[in-house]
Amino acid sequence: MNACEDRLDIETVFHAHYERIARVIARVLRDPSRAEELAVDVLLKWSRNPGAQGEKASAWLYRVAVRAGLDELRREIRGSRRESLVRFFRPSPTPEDVRAAREDQDRVRTVLAAVQSRQAELLILRSDGLSYEELATALNLNPASIGTFLSRAEHTFRKEYIKRYGPQ
Amino acid sequence: MDRNRDKWVEERLAALRPDGEWRANVSRGLSRLRERRQLNGNRKRRWSWMAAGAVAASLPLMAFPTTRAFAQRCVSVCVGQSNWVHGFLTRNASSAVPSSVLVKPTERRMAPDFVLADAFGKPVKLSELRGKVVLLNFWATWCAPCAAEIPWFIEFQRTYESAGLTALGVSLDEDGWSAVRPYIEAHKMDYRVMLGNDSVAQAYGASSLPTTFLIDRSGRIAATHVGICGKGEYEADIRRVLDERQ
Numbered sequence: 005m006n007a008c009e010d011r012l013d014i015e016t017v018f019h020a021h022y023e024r025i026a027r028v029i030a031r032v033l034r035d036p037s038r039a040e041e042l043a044v045d046v047l048l049k050w051s052r053n054p055g056a057q058g059e060k061a062s063a064w065l066y067r068v069a070v071r072a073g074l075d076e077l078r079r080e081i082r083g084s085r086r087e088s089l090v091r092f093f094r095p096s097p098t099p100e101d102v103r104a105a106r107e108d109q110d111r112v113r114t115v116l117a118a119v120q121s122r123q124a125e126l127l128i129l130r131s132d133g134l135s136y137e138e139l140a141t142a143l144n145l146n147p148a149s150i151g152t153f154l155s156r157a158e159h160t161f162r163k164e165y166i167k168r169y170g171p172q
Numbered sequence: 173m174d175r176n177r178d179k180w181v182e183e184r185l186a187a188l189r190p191d192g193e194w195r196a197n198v199s200r201g202l203s204r205l206r207e208r209r210q211l212n213g214n215r216k217r218r219w220s221w222m223a224a225g226a227v228a229a230s231l232p233l234m235a236f237p238t239t240r241a242f243a244q245r246c247v248s249v250c251v252g253q254s255n256w257v258h259g260f261l262t263r264n265a266s267s268a269v270p271s272s273v274l275v276k277p278t279e280r281r282m283a284p285d286f287v288l289a290d291a292f293g294k295p296v297k298l299s300e301l302r303g304k305v306v307l308l309n310f311w312a313t314w315c316a317p318c319a320a321e322i323p324w325f326i327e328f329q330r331t332y333e334s335a336g337l338t339a340l341g342v343s344l345d346e347d348g349w350s351a352v353r354p355y356i357e358a359h360k361m362d363y364r365v366m367l368g369n370d371s372v373a374q375a376y377g378a379s380s381l382p383t384t385f386l387i388d389r390s391g392r393i394a395a396t397h398v399g400i401c402g403k404g405e406y407e408a409d410i411r412r413v414l415d416e417r418q
Contacts, residue, residue, distance in 0.1 A: 014205070014209070018201070018202060018205055019198075022196060022198060022201050022202075023195060023196045023198065026201065027194075027195075027196065030194065030196070031188040032188070036194055036196075039196070040196050040197065040200065040201055040204070041204070043196065043201065044204045044205050044208060047205060048205070048208055048209070048212075051209075108184075108187040109187050109188055111184075112184050112185060112187050112188055113188070115184075127181070128185075128188075131182065131185040131188065158178060158181040161181055161184070162180060162181055165184065
């Protein structure tokens with residue numbers, strides 16, 4: 005493959021998948037611009053991985069994108085735990101800060117970071133509108149078991165959410 | 173109940189939808205992708221140029237005998253130093269116990285025979301030393317770890333000579349006796365030292381220095397030490413081989 009074909013390939017894939025990959029990652033992260041950066045990282049990783057190319061490309065991209073988003077989310081949460089002590093000495097947040105906190109999103113993200121990776125990946129991709137078949141392909145799961153896996157993931161999510169924030 | 177749970181979870185997950193009609197900025201993403209690819213390409217090119225530069229620098233170095241010898245010496249010093257570090261790190265752990273490199277008498281192989289001239293021009297033939305335990309040390313004057321071992325060998329020779337030990341040093345210095353003789357005098361090496369050659373070094377597989385062989389009374393290799401070892405380890409091996417029945 006020459007450089008020109010290579011470039012054509014990755015740019016074709018970029019145009020076909022970039023927006024959706026970035027949206028999946030943006031669901032997980034607080035910062036949409038970081039989601040765009042990570043989407044580019046995922047595409048570059050794809051271009052360096054010959055095993056991910058061909059028919060499997062789409063499934064590979066969603067799988068790696070959602071994992072990249074979850075990894076980044078866990079890093080963010082670890083970082084914010086470290087910063088919580090520093091924040092203790094800061095002045096109280098302004099009403100604008102409170103509005104910007106987006107409490108609901110933060111709670112869901114915290115719960116997603118706490119449950120098993122595979123369950124979090126299932127829930128995020130499902131909420132992005134992937135069908136059972138697409139989920140099975142993206143996460144290398146048996147299509148016949150997707151319903152069971154999803155049901156377990158939802159149960160775990162609910163339990164973890166209630167444990168942390170109470171029934172709402 | 174299941175349906176309610178699905179709905180409840182879906183409602184929570186719906187909170188994650190990006191704000192409003194947010195869409196990833198395609199043109200910004202594309203330019204970022206091109207920039208990153210360009211950067212990766214530049215990095216690869218830079219490594220290629222560095223590799224080409226290293227090859228270009230080493231070619232003249234290997235083209236002339238003097239520079240080639242210098243390069244070989246540098247490599248040998250590096251290998252010798254790494255052996256010394258390895259020996260230093262493992263010495264404490266192994267000094268209290270007998271060496272595990274001592275080969276069982278039934279599994280020993282014959283030490284390759286050689287005839288080499290000593291510092292006085294007198295030939296030394298290994299097979300003529302049957303009946304004695306021979307400590308055969310390959311070394312060189314520029315090898316720092318070898319210098320650390322030499323006083324031990326002098327001591328072993330004095331202590332165990334009466335019990336049947338003979339220490340032999342085989343120098344692999346390329347500069348020959350002009351480098352080795354002054355060194356022998358300066359370090360008061362009173363055991364026999366010969367000037368080695370490639371065929372002897374190859375026969376023993378002495379590719380890094382120091383390498384020392386302990387040869388039993390039947391002329392078989394009882395132990396091989398590559399790199400510097402603990403003095404206690406050498407001594408324990410010598411005693412055990414001296415105590416063996418022929």
